Amino acid sequence: MTGTTHRTQAERRAATRTALLDATIDCLVELGYARTSVQEICARAGVSKGAVQHHFSAKAELMAAAVEHLTNRLKSELAASLTRLPSGADGIPAAIDLLWEGYSGTLATAVTELWVAARTDDELRAAIRPVDRALGRSTLEQISTVAGDLPQDRAEVLFWLTVNLTRGLALDAELGGDPKRRKQLLDEWKRIAVLLYGHG
Secondary structure (H helix, E strand, O other): OHHHHHHHHHHHHHHHHHHHHHHHHHHHHHHOOOOOOHHHHHHHHOOOHHHHHHHOOOHHHHHHHHHHHHHHHHHHHHHHHHOOOOOHHHHHHHHHHHHHHHHOHHHHHHHHHHHHHHOOOHHHHHHHHHHHHHHHHHHHHHHHOOOOOOOHHHHHHHHHHHHHHHHHHHHHHHOOOOHHHHHHHHHHHHHHHHHHHOOO
16 A cells, blocks of 8 residues: 555656646746746646755756756657668768757757856856756767767767757757758758768
């Protein structure tokens, strides 16, 4: 009987945590970091302010956990998509498209909000930096599976060039930049990447 109760409590805790993390991402995207308060997150998640303290010791910890929560979902989607990619040069344009999808949209909006705030918030910066680094390492490992005969060091350069380009393009999208220009730049990078990295 006790085991059943314990599992129910664990499931309830997990559901509360997930609701808080989803609400945090929604607030970051819709309101921005400056207007995202713990009170607003609790209201959207349907939990009391006291419940947050059982899961997160500080707002910065909650923010970092929310980004990790979102990136874990994206990593699972990425892993599934990578299994359908060809290896070697043929897979490079598709892998770049996958990275663009992963590093733009909801993730890009939420992370951009946090990194701008972290510039002047030491606690927030300390909380999200390991999350960002872990995401990079994990994604690189997944992407490397489609690199074919490309040496590891060259695969890493290709990966980080793509990540930094897509982050810049994602910020351009947030600021209302020209979508045709973004597509043109992404297509040009795919052409260059195949040319430079497609033959090992």
